[in-house]
Amino acid sequence: MHSSTSTHPDDRIAVYTGSFDPITLGHLHIIERASRLFDTLVIGIGVNADKRSLFTPQQRRDLVSQVTSGLNNVKVEFFDGLAVDFVHSLGSRVMVRGIRPLTDTAGEFTMMMANRQLNPEIETVFLMADERFAHVSSSLLKQIAGISDDDQQLEKFVPASVIPALRQQLRS
Template sequence: MKNAVYPGSFDPITNGHLDVIKRSAKIFDKVIVAVLNNPNKNPMFSLEERVELIKYATADVENVEIHCFSGLLVDYVKEKKIDVIIKGLRAVSDFEYEFQMALMNKKLDEDVETLFMTTSSKYSYLSSSIVKEVFKFGGCIKGLVPEIVIEKMRSKL
């Protein structure tokens, strides 16, 4: 049984994230979406809210679980007996950063493997930061995030 983890802050989850999650779920027996608790960030949504939004958005995907973690990803991977880290890529700039992270994870634990998955082209420009900025200035984010995210963002602002 091959298990994978798709880590991120998911603040908020976007349709680009969902694209990677659903495609990964077709490849692996189990995909854990691991929501990072990063004390250096000031998220729009609490950790608990992000987990709930992801659970709602992935309810139709049977082999996806949602967890939280903090600290080093390699420690989490070892603890949960995960085989592969999935990293979504939108552009070359994502690759440069994610490649460095994959090499560092490999240095910390030589058994850790990273799979890079490009998002579908229709989501290649999409990020949680862009979604939040567009929303704050009154732009339309329909089709970029699940409807539940739009509802929750409206209640936040």
């Protein structure tokens, strides 16, 4: 379910997968850092028909594309199924994961070990969340947006350009 990504055969391609429902400042910070480490960074937006999302896959892709438009080596694509299969299909051997030290460590370690069993050629690179974003999650963001009418408060968690879409989705 992903489109083809044109890259040079010698490119170091990394893939950062997630639901990005919606993209947060924490996600964006990981994307910016990872884009400096690799020739091409593909943002893989997971499509899971069983998971109830706030935004449709296309809306999530549009929002991620909008906030990463200034990063020339970042591409945004959809995928379904296993993330390691998606990474492999792109000719990459590197999966980037953002990790919040207090909440993600055990789960991400378990996922890395499972991915290694599924495809030992895929390496997982963890980027520690900046302390400013260590508490930010999409679920926390949805709670705050549902309660607060103050866009300046939301700008501490999500790119300002995402706020109108977030408000619209919460109203519908």
